Amino acid sequence: MDIPPEFRPLFRRSPVLELIGPLYCRGEGDDLIIGLRVEAKHCNARGTVHGGILATLADVALGYTMAFSSTPPASLVTANLTLDFAGTAKIGDWLQAHVDVQKKGSRLSFANCYLTVNEQRIVRASAVFLVAGQLDGNASA
Secondary structure, three states: OOOOOOOEEOOOOOHHHHHHOOOEEEOOHHHOEEEEEOOHHHEOOOOEEOHHHHHHHHHHHHHHHHHOOOOOOEEEEEEEEEEEEOOOOEOOOEEEEEEEEEEEOOOEEEEEEEEEEOOEEEEEEEEEEEEEEEOOOOOOO
8 A cells, every 4th residue: 555655654563553554754843743543453343443553643643743743852651642533444444643742841731732634633632641751762662
């Protein structure tokens, strides 16, 4: 499946990302956008992307954008993740996660995320993160 040319493979790996990926990204820090081409493995019995995949994509996008928008990157733990589903995606769709950082605090950080298909918002997510320290540049998510 084709990937938009401005996207590159996501710069981090972990077992869960290997399971749901491949994930792609463009930009960095506050401007990071994460993308996913929907495959059959992402879908439920109705042929649409499972809500758990959408939640995972939102959590990864929110966490990575928040963590890597500071130098050195922050180590964050998701304290709360809320999603509102307003649409869906199907096999072959290109999903993008766009994050809006609300506040980066010394103990808590807050951000919102929109998952889109063809510029249509299908998920609104918001998260609160506990700031746990700073990441080692080689750490996995």
